[in-house]
Amino acid sequence: MSGLLYQLLLNCQKFDILVENLGTTSLQTYNRFEMGDKLDVLIEWLASSNEFYLSENVTVVETKGSGRGLRLRSREIKCHQAVISVPESRQLNFHTVLKHLAMFNKHLKDMGGIYDSEVTDLVDHDDPRFMAYGIFDQDSVMKLTSFQLLTLYILFEWVILSHWNFRGIVSFWQPFFNVFPEDGDFRSIPCRWLCDSDSQHRTLFNKLPKATQDHAFRIKTLLENDWHVLLPYLLKWQKLFTENGSPVFTLDETYERFLHIYFIINSRCLYMDISEKSDAADKFTMVPFVDFLNHAPEVNKFCQPRQNSRKLKNSAFIIECGPYAYRNLHEELFLNYGAHSNDFLMNEYGFVLKENNWNYLDVTADVETLVIDKEYKDFLIEKDYWGDLTIAFEFISFRLLVTVALLASKDVRKVEKFILGFIGEDSFQPGLNAVLHQLLCSLNEQVVKKREDIKTLSQCDEWCLENVLTIYQGYEKIIIHHLESRRP
């Protein structure tokens, strides 16, 4: 495909941001104007590439509950109609960052040339980026993950470069940075409670379900690993950029910004084939405006990315309307970020949904402590049925049924037949339901106790408390549903 055929249909009118449910205090009014201006600048920047397209029927609306989102502002959006298309030159990913670095470092092979003369025109010979990006060599840059390269690049372009603002040196990406979420928007992410040394939320962290805590620890490990990989580059920049003998930025401040940027990327990355990278975790891109789309739990209903091969030159990221057409004025356009439970959404994005059919309980820790007999444990390990024991609203996982069948029958041979499908769950009744019912009663007691404890944590942020309570409400709904159907 030789570029996109979409034209910019946007009028050159001031971009109209509607703010809902925000009341009328002066701070909120200020934000409203500020965000409106920032959106105008963003649109102007995107529209300066004639391959950008935004449906004129769509507007940005900001609400207290979910921040900015896209809404229908006029007429309709039909099934499979294109809603937004953002050219590669306005996306941040491993590929586009390499191209930009290559403008300042001739040793970095530029993968396919610079896009726009407007970008190269911005380069000034006194630009500090000649020094900053001069420290990179091809091998070490290529070894960085997409996450690491983007974090490092955004740190320089957005945070460190702002130091040279007075000489008019502003990043090409500044219009995109302007609309990045604020750090406080991520305050409900449990990993943040772990990383902030003075977090008031450590007690709340201890009240989280174990699976949610484990997820937060996994993110913390990844994040700390990335920080250590980036540290040598940051130390070199500290030596290069000094003022009155001191570095223009400190590592403590930079770590705070690193955390902020890490969660910006994590909550806004979209799958995209990146030719330089083979690992699935590296295949993502950040797409301005598309990243205003909020999440809905329904898969294959709302807006969807139209898959384009990265191998095609200058391919765009396109969002089109899914099977659900938008006809009701002001209704929100959604994207599905994946089939994610509230535990996952809270850890990766910092929000939860009141109703979420993807919720499930991980009961591994509760059930494994019931398997006291070594023979049974060895059997489950040998059959690869040890761990990963879950309960969703619709069903109890087969892995859990196998473990409970063993606890109920204490008959390894019979359970083997169950695993092989020769006999069914009924062969273990009423013992199986008795064990399950007892387990569910104990889980219910734990949830009720946790919810009561959480309500007493008055020092925590209300929204964070509410989100944790919503996770437990989701659990309760699942437990009660099965308690009724598993009554022995």
Ligand SMILES: C[S@@+](CC[C@H](N)C(=O)[O-])C[C@H]1O[C@@H](n2cnc3c(N)ncnc32)[C@H](O)[C@@H]1O
């Ligand atoms: C890709 S961004 C979407 C745009 C975002 N609302 C904004 O203001 O920039 C993802 C973030 O939006 C928020 N979000 C997305 N879907 C949501 C939903 N259904 N309910 C509440 N917040 C949501 C979360 O803060 C999440 O980290």
